[in-house]
Amino acid sequence: MLLNIRDATMASQVIQDIVTRHGKLNGLVNNAGGQFMSPASQLTSKGFSTVVDLNLNGTFNMCKAAFDGYMGEHGGQIVTIVAETRNGIPRAMHTGAARAGIINMTKTLAIEWGPYNGIRINCVAPGLIISSGMKNYHETMVDLLAHSHWMNPTSRYGTESEVSASVAFLLSPAASYINGVNLEVDGGSSLSKGNPEGDELKYNPEGSRHPVYVGWPEGVDNVHGIKQVDAPAKINELLEKYKAIGRSSKI
Numbered sequence: 001m002l003l004n005i006r007d008a009t010m011a012s013q014v015i016q017d018i019v020t021r022h023g024k025l026n027g028l029v030n031n032a033g034g035q036f037m038s039p040a041s042q043l044t045s046k047g048f049s050t051v052v053d054l055n056l057n058g059t060f061n062m063c064k065a066a067f068d069g070y071m072g073e074h075g076g077q078i079v080t081i082v083a084e085t086r087n088g089i090p091r092a093m094h095t096g097a098a099r100a101g102i103i104n105m106t107k108t109l110a111i112e113w114g115p116y117n118g119i120r121i122n123c124v125a126p127g128l129i130i131s132s133g134m135k136n137y138h139e140t141m142v143d144l145l146a147h148s149h150w151m152n153p154t155s156r157y158g159t160e161s162e163v164s165a166s167v168a169f170l171l172s173p174a175a176s177y178i179n180g181v182n183l184e185v186d187g188g189s190s191l192s193k194g195n196p197e198g199d200e201l202k203y204n205p206e207g208s209r210h211p212v213y214v215g216w217p218e219g220v221d222n223v224h225g226i227k228q229v230d231a232p233a234k235i236n237e238l239l240e241k242y243k244a245i246g247r248s249s250k251i
């Protein structure tokens with residue numbers, strides 16, 4: 001099923017197709033999104049609009065389609081992946097603005113849609129994650145990333161599994177009284193005060209001592225298997241390292 005979330009008509013059509021095929025729509029996860037890197041001073045109006053359209057308008061299109069097509073009548077759970085935006089996102093101001101918009105939209109929808117059969121809607125805000133998305137960035141950026149992970153308080157980046165686990169939690173009855181929140185999944189990086197230069201001892205360049213979660217238990221189709229992360233070699237190297245930490249850690 002092809003879907004461009006920027007197209008409201010297509011969003012409605014896809015939701016209708018799902019409801020027709022399965023008879024219900026229990027949950028919606030808005031994961032699609034992205035941006036290009038650019039300092040704000042070089043960003044054009046069109047570039048800004050493009051990223052806002054994808055992330056903010058696209059998420060609205062999907063939420064509205066799910067509400068109109070099923071959830072307004074039957075309830076359901078919605079989780080949107082945003083990005084950690086606590087201190088803005090230098091060189092990605094457009095996406096920071098769009099994601100902050102989604103977080104606020106989520107709060108309003110939680111209030112307005114809660115009465116509709118208990119719809120719950122929340123956000124998950126990842127910090128830097130070793131993911132397929134890294135292939136979209138320039139080599140120099142990937143290089144920088146591959147050597148900067150120790151600046152995170154956990155001395156590592158996150159994994160796709162760790163984001164997925166938060167999404168699964170928010171969709172599940174375990175989160176039945178959680179509504180309108182933005183759950184940061186960033187290892188505490190948003191709390192750090194920026195570049196730790198001159199303060200390195202607080203960090204651990206040797207590697208992480210925090211447990212790491214990579215991959216769900218092997219399933220029939222292993223849909224969340226880390227083998228499927230199609231990222232640049234340097235990023236996959238990091239992932240292999242995290243796998244080793246994971247094996248030696250009690251989680």
Ligand SMILES: CCCCCCCCC/C=C/C(=O)SCCNC(=O)CCNC(=O)[C@H](O)C(C)(C)COP(=O)(O)OP(=O)(O)OC[C@H]1O[C@@H](n2cnc3c(N)ncnc32)[C@H](O)[C@@H]1OP(=O)(O)O
Nearest residue numbers: 033034035036038044046047050051054083092133136137
């Ligand atoms: C890891 C780092 C941590 C840094 C922190 C980053 C944020 C937190 C971490 C997040 C990580 C991730 O999200 S990882 C996920 C990564 N995946 C992605 O980002 C997917 C990337 N791609 C896309 O979604 C799309 O291609 C998207 C960027 C929205 C562009 O959509 P379109 O194809 O419709 O747009 P285009 O036609 O190409 O371009 C439209 C206009 O946008 C502008 N534009 C487009 N590309 C441009 C570019 N490279 N530089 C300047 N400007 C550009 C121009 O003005 C274009 O107009 P013209 O000049 O007229 O052509």
Ligand SMILES: NC(=O)C1=CN([C@@H]2O[C@H](COP(=O)(O)OP(=O)(O)OC[C@H]3O[C@@H](n4cnc5c(N)ncnc54)[C@H](OP(=O)(O)O)[C@@H]3O)[C@@H](O)[C@H]2O)C=CC1
Nearest residue numbers: 003004005031032033034082083126127128129131132133
């Ligand atoms: N990796 C990270 O560090 C972080 C990621 N995020 C966010 O997490 C989410 C997942 O990213 P990640 O897995 O890393 O990267 P990916 O680039 O692998 O995932 C982005 C997905 O969005 C889809 N997409 C983009 N535009 C559209 C559209 N118009 N309609 C439908 N689908 C679209 C892409 O589909 P296709 O492949 O077909 O183009 C792709 O599957 C994104 O929203 C990302 O911005 C947030 C913070 C940090």
